[in-house]
Amino acid sequence: MDRGVEFPWMRAELLENLYDLSDRDFQRRIWIEHKYPHENYYADFDMVIHYLYDDTQVATDPYDWIGAVLRDEREAEAMVPVGRAIDRLLDELGKDKTDKEYIESPLWDDVVRAARAAFAIIDRPEDRHESSDIPEIWPPRDDEAP
Numbered sequence: 235m236d237r238g239v240e241f242p243w244m245r246a247e248l249l250e251n252l253y254d255l256s257d258r259d260f261q262r263r264i265w266i267e268h269k270y271p272h273e274n275y276y277a278d279f280d281m282v283i284h285y286l287y288d289d290t291q292v293a294t295d296p297y298d299w300i301g302a303v304l305r306d307e308r309e310a311e312a313m314v315p316v317g318r319a320i321d322r323l324l325d326e327l328g329k330d331k332t333d334k335e336y337i338e339s340p341l342w343d344d345v346v347r348a349a350r351a352a353f354a355i356i357d358r359p360e361d362r363h364e365s366s367d368i369p370e371i372w373p374p375r376d377d378e379a380p
Contacts, residue, residue: 255349293317
């Protein structure tokens with residue numbers, strides 16, 4: 235199925251990572267409490283960072299990923315604040331903190347907001363992994379934001 239990008243599976247991973255960054259309940263349950271939904275499951279902030287900065291550079295150079303993972307300039311523009319919020323967090327706190335320390339930082343609110351906004355622009359249900367745990371309606375309404 236043509237999904238408008240060269241690497242649809244990487245797009246699905248992007249959506250999963252944006253969801254992980256935008257859902258405080260997920261972060262607490264999975265990253266902090268390690269209450270995984272099934273055996274052989276693992277997720278943490280470090281995995282998100284590796285995807286956004288190492289596997290892709292969609293957090294630092296989103297425009298370079300148009301056509302590969304992102305469909306257009308609007309989606310690339312939506313990723314800019316995500317990268318900025320994470321960069322600011324890592325610049326302020328350093329790269330050696332625990333997930334708990336990151337998500338308890340006042341700077342984390344910017345990461346969550348930016349990820350929710352980007353997710354709302356980039357998400358199309360047909361782009362998600364078949365096994366996705368992303369709720370059908372995400373992100374929450376503005377009055378449920380952090």
